[in-house]
Amino acid sequence: MTALTVSVPTEQLLDDVRGLLDPALDVELVLWDGQDAPPRDRIDIVVPPYMRQGRMLARLPELACRLVQGQAIGYEGVEERLPAGSAYANATGVHETATAELTVGLLLVAQRGLDRMTRNQDDGVWDNFRAVGLADRRIVMLGYGGVAKAIAERLAPFEVDLVAVASRARDEDGRRVHALDELPALLPDADILVNVLPGGPETHHLIDDRVLSLLPDGALLVNVGRGPTVDTDALVEHVRRGRIRVASDVFDPEPLPADHPLWSLDGVFVSPHVGGNTEAMRPRIAKLVAGQAERLARGEEPVNVVIRT
Structure with missing residues (x-):
């Protein structure tokens, strides 16, 4: 069975999510911040950078993706850039x-x-x-x-x-x-x-x-x-x-x-747009990403989905 692939934009988030994942599940974490070409032809869950997801959204047609997990609550402007057959989840519960x-x-x-x-x-x-x-x-x-x-x-x-x-x-x-x-x-x-x-x-x-x-x-x-x-x-x-x-x-x-x-x-x-930007974000976003990966690996539906194309 093919491993579920999740891309995250930073080494810190990669380490945090890895420490939370159920080791019994086959989940592969890869580092990708959207600046260069995607590291895989298929990435099941793509996590864009916080507050800077535009470039990654533009690259989504280059790969097969099931879910984009945003790191913010807002998602205006996302729907018209989301490829057909994918979904977008926001970060409800984080901020x-x-x-x-x-x-x-x-x-x-x-x-x-x-x-x-x-x-x-x-x-x-x-x-x-x-x-x-x-x-x-x-x-x-x-x-x-x-x-x-x-x-x-x-x-x-x-x-x-x-x-x-x-x-x-x-x-x-x-x-x-x-x-x-x-x-x-x-x-x-x-x-x-x-x-x-x-x-x-x-x-x-x-x-x-x-x-x-x-x-x-x-x-x-x-x-x-x-x-x-x-x-x-x-x-x-x-x-x-x-x-x-x-x-x-x-x-x-x-x-x-x-x-x-x-x-x-x-x-x-x-105040320079820092509403959700506290130290509480780090463990909360890691818990959300790990939870989404585990849900998809078990064949369950993800949470916080706000757009389906």
Whole structure:
């Protein structure tokens, strides 16, 4: 019987996955980062590099592949590049906790003025100011998937008023989730808008001048979804006028150019797209890849499949 072949992009991931695999299963691990031609004509599971999978996706027609296992949750732009007869699985279960951690961090930076404290420490300034805080603030959260639920769970102890909004209205986890068409009625009473929406045509520039204009003066926008969900030009204009504050991990364009106004405008905190990039990722992605390999080796279906062609 032919061994199941899995390619991974780094020596570290190869070693980590090898240490988790069931030795009774016939699984071959090969190193391939997509820069050169594939090392085999058939690779059952291809794992692209984290945050840099475009070149590998372009090479997929050169080999037979059953499953592409991404290392991120998002997968916009993948379907049109995936060869027929293959599937794409995302990294659900790997990044939700870390992204929720960062979201809470961004909220605290902005609402407790931690960025201001850092600047004051650099200058040796003792500035005993009163911050806005999180308690009793109304947070409208766009999206109610895995990351959003992890954020909601961590915000509960802060005694905030969390209002979830998603594509359709429903009751879930004991919470009322509002439909997207209800958003205009919810924004005028929001202190904070947290965006956790995925990318794609449906969400492109969803947060535009109209949406931003509905927020009250001084409101905070936190974006841990995707950069293109926000109309950056409109956002810059609102920030420049002092209407909106921003604490964001994702941007459009990205990386944010060094001369972009968001670097220097007051009321902006920039995080360089590191939501899921903590040390927790290493063991979690290895466990996911090893689990997928074992499932396919046993003739079982993989998990987290979001695209089939």
